[in-house]
Amino acid sequence: MCFFDQHRFVCGDWKWGHFRQHCNREYRIGETCGMKLIMTTVPVGQKCKLCEKIDTKLRRRTAEVERVNRWQREGSKFRASIDKSMDQIRALDAEIYELQCEKNRRLQGIGSGSH
Template structure:
């Protein structure tokens, strides 16, 4: 088992950082034994890439929803725009769902990085 830094993001997700130290099992120069252990955890400002992507899509979805609400309040004038926005919201929902599934799968792979 070899020791690595661990980066912990504001969202609670984490990733491996730099290699720090060999374990006693591993004597080959420049090699690591494949098992990773945490050397030290470093807090990182901001969320991980995955969560940032999800947040961006959530913001876009919110903006679309606000527009739809505004158009609906103005009566039937904007039906075509509303339909287009609602299709965009459905697409965003699907993308968000896909990203969240991926994120869950990634966090359940903790410990096996190969």
């Protein structure tokens, strides 16, 4: 049970930080026993990388929806562009869903990642 810092993001996610102290179970120099305990929680003033990716894709999706709405108001002359944007929106929806599932798995402690 060696001790590490924990970095906690504003979104609630976290990752392991620097090693801080050996426990009495590990006798090899430079090695840890494999069990991690928190020495100090360090607040990080930003969101985790997954949340940043989700936010970026949500902004792109919003921009596409606004474009489609503008083109639809102008009539049917932009049908090909609207179809292309709708495909893009569906692709972004799928990517956002996968990222949110990955985030949920990580928060439940069953995913691999920076934990």
